[in-house]
Amino acid sequence: MDPSPSPLLQAENVSFRWAPRLAPTVELDRFTIAAQERVFLYGPSGSGKSTLLGIFGGVLVPQQGHVRILGTDLGSLGASRRDAFRVDHIGFIFQQFNLIPYLSVVENVLLPCRFSRRRRERAMQAGGNLEAQALRLLAQLDLGRALHARSVTQLSVGQQQRVAAARALIGRPELIIADEPTSSLDAGRQEGFLELLLAECASSGAALLFVSHDRRLAAHFTRQVAMDEVSRAAPALGEAA
Amino acid sequence: MKALVFIAALLACCAGFARADYQVGDHLAKPAKPSAHGAYQEIDWDALMPKDWDPIKELKATDLGMMRDGDPRANALLLKMQELWEKAPVEASLDGKRIRIPGFMVPLDEAKGKVSEFLLVPYFGACIHVPPPPANQIIHVVPDKPVAGHHMMDAVWVNGTLRTIRSQTRAGMGMASAGYRLEAQSIEPYKQK
Amino acid sequence: MNLLRLALRSAWNRRVTLALIVCAIALSVTMLLGVERARIAAREGFSQAVSGTDLVVGARTSPIQLVLYAVFHLGEATNNMLWKSEQQIAGDPAVAWAIPISLGDSHRGFPTVGTTPAFFEHFKYSLGAPLAFSAGRPFSGLFDTVLGADVASHLGYRLGDAITLTHGSGGIGSVEHADKPFTVVGILARTGTPVDRSVFVSLEAIEAIHLGWQGGAPPPGGFSIPEQFVRKFDLTPKTITAMLVGLRNRAAVFHVQRAINEFAGEPLMAVLPGVALDQLWQVVGVVEKSLLAVSALVVVVGIAGMAAAVLASLNERRRELSILRSVGAGPRHIVALLGIEALLVTGSGAALGVALLVALSALTGPWLESNYGLPINALGWSVDESLLLAAVVAAGFAAGVLPAYRACRLALADGLTPRL
Numbered sequence: 001m002d003p004s005p006s007p008l009l010q011a012e013n014v015s016f017r018w019a020p021r022l023a024p025t026v027e028l029d030r031f032t033i034a035a036q037e038r039v040f041l042y043g044p045s046g047s048g049k050s051t052l053l054g055i056f057g058g059v060l061v062p063q064q065g066h067v068r069i070l071g072t073d074l075g076s077l078g079a080s081r082r083d084a085f086r087v088d089h090i091g092f093i094f095q096q097f098n099l100i101p102y103l104s105v106v107e108n109v110l111l112p113c114r115f116s117r118r119r120r121e122r123a124m125q126a127g128g129n130l131e132a133q134a135l136r137l138l139a140q141l142d143l144g145r146a147l148h149a150r151s152v153t154q155l156s157v158g159q160q161q162r163v164a165a166a167r168a169l170i171g172r173p174e175l176i177i178a179d180e181p182t183s184s185l186d187a188g189r190q191e192g193f194l195e196l197l198l199a200e201c202a203s204s205g206a207a208l209l210f211v212s213h214d215r216r217l218a219a220h221f222t223r224q225v226a227m228d229e230v231s232r233a234a235p236a237l238g239e240a241a
Numbered sequence: 242m243k244a245l246v247f248i249a250a251l252l253a254c255c256a257g258f259a260r261a262d263y264q265v266g267d268h269l270a271k272p273a274k275p276s277a278h279g280a281y282q283e284i285d286w287d288a289l290m291p292k293d294w295d296p297i298k299e300l301k302a303t304d305l306g307m308m309r310d311g312d313p314r315a316n317a318l319l320l321k322m323q324e325l326w327e328k329a330p331v332e333a334s335l336d337g338k339r340i341r342i343p344g345f346m347v348p349l350d351e352a353k354g355k356v357s358e359f360l361l362v363p364y365f366g367a368c369i370h371v372p373p374p375p376a377n378q379i380i381h382v383v384p385d386k387p388v389a390g391h392h393m394m395d396a397v398w399v400n401g402t403l404r405t406i407r408s409q410t411r412a413g414m415g416m417a418s419a420g421y422r423l424e425a426q427s428i429e430p431y432k433q434k
Numbered sequence: 435m436n437l438l439r440l441a442l443r444s445a446w447n448r449r450v451t452l453a454l455i456v457c458a459i460a461l462s463v464t465m466l467l468g469v470e471r472a473r474i475a476a477r478e479g480f481s482q483a484v485s486g487t488d489l490v491v492g493a494r495t496s497p498i499q500l501v502l503y504a505v506f507h508l509g510e511a512t513n514n515m516l517w518k519s520e521q522q523i524a525g526d527p528a529v530a531w532a533i534p535i536s537l538g539d540s541h542r543g544f545p546t547v548g549t550t551p552a553f554f555e556h557f558k559y560s561l562g563a564p565l566a567f568s569a570g571r572p573f574s575g576l577f578d579t580v581l582g583a584d585v586a587s588h589l590g591y592r593l594g595d596a597i598t599l600t601h602g603s604g605g606i607g608s609v610e611h612a613d614k615p616f617t618v619v620g621i622l623a624r625t626g627t628p629v630d631r632s633v634f635v636s637l638e639a640i641e642a643i644h645l646g647w648q649g650g651a652p653p654p655g656g657f658s659i660p661e662q663f664v665r666k667f668d669l670t671p672k673t674i675t676a677m678l679v680g681l682r683n684r685a686a687v688f689h690v691q692r693a694i695n696e697f698a699g700e701p702l703m704a705v706l707p708g709v710a711l712d713q714l715w716q717v718v719g720v721v722e723k724s725l726l727a728v729s730a731l732v733v734v735v736g737i738a739g740m741a742a743a744v745l746a747s748l749n750e751r752r753r754e755l756s757i758l759r760s761v762g763a764g765p766r767h768i769v770a771l772l773g774i775e776a777l778l779v780t781g782s783g784a785a786l787g788v789a790l791l792v793a794l795s796a797l798t799g800p801w802l803e804s805n806y807g808l809p810i811n812a813l814g815w816s817v818d819e820s821l822l823l824a825a826v827v828a829a830g831f832a833a834g835v836l837p838a839y840r841a842c843r844l845a846l847a848d849g850l851t852p853r854l
């Protein structure tokens with residue numbers, strides 16, 4: 001770990017419980033992500049990683065502690081400012097059902113630009129209009145033009161995940177949070193997807209927080225962390241969740 | 242005094258007209274002091290009766306205590322009063338004046354929800370069982386433009402130019418003197434204060 | 435792409451369910467506006483028929499019954515009044531014109547009105563419009579008849595045709611005055627009042643066809659006085675049903691009314707038609723209000739159905755909403771999306787309902803007008819109707835925004851990965 005002067009993401013003393021009478025789902029002392037860092041977060045299901053990602057994404061507000069992204073304390077922002085901040089600086093990729101079924105491939109990719117002016121402008125900086133940028137990204141992620149005409153429900157899971165990656169990457173947000181993005185893919189395709197994702201993150205200069213229960217993929221990452229090292233509330237490895 | 246006679250007669254009237262909190266025989270409140278509303282001078286119904294006209298004058302002057310029971314002179318007096326009532330004169334000085342007066346509306350001509358002619362009377366209830374108001378207490382109103390949104394026995398303010406009309410023909414069943422006509426420029430709903 | 439297009443695409447995705455709801459709302463709007471229209475048409479139709487008549491005079495019965503029967507030919511016959519009284523009243527200096535009316539016969543379901551030529555000269559309707567002829571002239575000969583516009587068009591009569599009258603209103607067993615046919619000499623232009631549905635003959639003709647009749651039945655044995663001999667008899671009527679009176683001084687109406695009510699010759703009653711109709715509306719008003727309440731309830735049911743469908747769809751849309759949350763949509767965006775959808779559904783339902791109403795008015799309007807005297811203007815629009823429509827759309831919007839709050843709470847609680 002190499003703490004840079006101002007880390008991209010910095011979480012301290014975070015405690016979150018879903019309801020007052022429940023035990024905390026996440027209890028975190030300190031966690032940082034540096035700019036452009038790739039972090040592999042290993043956690044079995046039930047360890048609270050989705051909740052943790054919600055906290056990092058500013059969707060969930062912890063009862064105690066602070067989460068700072070690019071120096072801004074998420075807890076100090078009002079709800080709608082937090083939503084705006086999230087789309088300005090973070091891209092998300094989920095395990096499945098990433099796409100809105102009634103929009104086209106390109107429209108799905110361009111969704112963040114609809115809600116964030118910053119990402120729209122950054123996307124257009126590369127030249128050309130938004131649609132051209134979306135197509136370029138899709139091409140980098142190995143999605144040929146022929147597929148664009150198809151409705152998203154006709155794409156395979158692998159193709160959908162790559163569209164989701166394009167959506168997360170457009171407009172070059174500083175942080176990509178991927179929650180088990182390969183878990184629905186065939187074993188043979190998982191590595192391919194990961195390589196594409198890493199390449200794109202590198203070229204757009206984004207940090208990547210990659211969460212998965214599959215340790216085999218950890219090899220691609222410089223920094224590997226287990227859930228129970230991050231949050232005291234996560235069950236220790238080997239224990240039942 | 243005349244108002245009291247009205248109300249006494251109307252108390253025997255049939256029911257069924259209790260709309261908008263008015264009972265049969267209700268008059269609208271007289272203004273504390275008549276004021277001017279723009280070009281229109283607010284008047285009340287008493288002003289429409291000439292000051293010197295008092296059909297009950299003789300009745301008031303007679304000492305009823307001096308008569309026997311069933312005295313024919315008492316009834317004769319009543320009949321004379323009724324006759325005078327029928328010949329109610331108009332106050333000529335009001336001819337051409339622009340006035341504002343409140344009253345109850347009896348539409349005469351109505352179509353497509355608009356009233357093009359109506360009568361304005363001082364009290365609520367146009368029942369068939371009671372004597373109608375004398376000629377100088379009914380105004381025949383003709384609005385400049387037909388007005389919408391009014392119903393039978395609505396209380397309204399009417400602003401317009403008053404004209405006095407003398408009748409040329411014999412009265413027959415109608416009124417001995419013709420009465421008042423108002424060319425109305427505006428009609429507003431009457432709100433109880 | 436903006437929120438509107440997003441909402442449109444999302445709605446199109448669920449178009450079958452939403453289309454059903456749009457239809458439900460459309461039908462309820464048609465019913466609501468239709469009831470209101472019919473109510474107003476009834477009022478207008480009735481009030482314009484009596485415009486211009488100061489008093490209706492008849493035997494002392496119920497004012498509403500007299501006006502309904504004498505003017506609208508609806509309901510039962512009232513007692514008759516004496517011809518003598520009519521002459522006296524018509525001759526009074528306060529009276530400008532008087533039209534005697536004699537009812538009791540019909541022709542193929544249309545009421546026959548016995549009257550004098552004064553009818554065509556003095557009768558006015560709808561703010562002072564006089565009667566006009568589309569063909570021919572008023573009756574002058576004894577067996578002349580003038581037809582209202584609808585009678586002529588429904589039965590296909592033209593000038594010169596011969597018709598016979600039926601005694602009574604023409605049910606089973608009615609006797610026909612077959613021995614004395616009438617000739618059509620005039621057809622009136624359309625008025626939109628009960629005049630259109632009437633057949634007009636002279637008072638003398640009514641007497642003539644009932645010569646020898648006793649107590650409402652013809653002479654026994656098939657005997658009847660041949661028509662060429664009728665003039666040998668005195669055809670002055672003895673009684674009439676009612677009379678319409680117009681005054682020289684309209685402000686004198688109360689005085690004349692009272693004088694007639696106290697008439698020494700027989701028990702008579704004079705009615706201001708506007709007052710009688712007003713009493714009628716008060717009675718009918720209760721029914722009208724209940725009809726309106728029922729229609730409003732139906733609209734509420736339609737909108738509740740929409741709210742239920744939106745709520746039900748929220749479950750399938752949790753994924754969609756959490757994706758939107760992850761790309762920066764806040765609660766206000768979600769509320770806006772659902773609100774736009776509710777507005778779209780209610781708005782199109784309302785628009786469709788209005789279109790249905792116009793179509794229905796255009797289709798049934800002519801029939802309603804000729805059979806019931808209800809003037810329905812298919813394209814007419816009133817402020818009240820706009821207000822009703824606005825209320826429906828506002829209610830629909832509110833009903834759509836409520837599930838939106840639930841959706842927000844769901845989305846917030848789900849975080850980024852809803853439990854499916």
